[in-house]
Each structure stands twice: as C-alpha cells, then as structure tokens.
Amino acid sequence: MARTEDLLSEKFVCSKCQNHGAHVERLAMSGTGLSRLFEIQPHRYAFASCTACGYTEIYNLRTLEGSDNLGNLLDILFMD
Numbered sequence: 001m002a003r004t005e006d007l008l009s010e011k012f013v014c015s016k017c018q019n020h021g022a023h024v025e026r027l028a029m030s031g032t033g034l035s036r037l038f039e040i041q042p043h044r045y046a047f048a049s050c051t052a053c054g055y056t057e058i059y060n061l062r063t064l065e066g067s068d069n070l071g072n073l074l075d076i077l078f079m080d
Contacts (some may be wrong), residue, residue: 004064005046012048012057019052026061 005024012022029043044061 004061008046008048008059008064012050014050014053014055015057016055017050017053019050021051022048023051024048 005026008024009022012024013020014022025047027045027047029045046059046061046064047056048059049056
C-alpha cells in the first residue's frame with residue numbers, strides 16, 4: 001500500500017487554482033498537560049501544499065490512517 005503522503009500528493013486538487021498535485025509534509029505536535037510535559041506528540045497532521053500556487057490544506061492523519069480503506073476515503077474527499 002502506498003504511503004499516505006504519496007496518495008495525498010497524487011489525489012490533491014487545489015481548491016484555489018485547480019492544479020493537480022501537491023507537496024506533502026507530516027507534522028506531529030504535543031497537546032497540553034502531560035503530553036507537553038513528557039514531549040509526547042500524539043497529534044499528527046499532513047500539510048498538502050499546491051505545487052502551483054502554494055495554497056495549503058491540513059489533514060488529520062488519525063482520521064486518514066485510521067480508515068480500513070484509505071483509497072476510498074481519499075476518493076470521497078477529492079470526489080475522484
């Protein structure tokens with residue numbers, strides 16, 4: 001199975017300029033309280049930036065990767 005970043009990059013259609021394709025980066029963040037104190041980073045996101053205009057959308061990786069069928073979820077998101 002392809003990585004989440006690869007699928008997002010291939011399926012991405014910019015809502016601003018309608019360009020196909022994006023540069024995708026992962027980011028993990030700590031929350032508040034104990035997760036911040038112990039530097040635990042349970043919040044993971046993917047940032048997809050349009051290769052033409054730079055417009056960026058943020059996706060929650062827990063939602064995307066928690067799905068049993070990531071391909072179908074991405075097809076629904078991008079109405080392929």
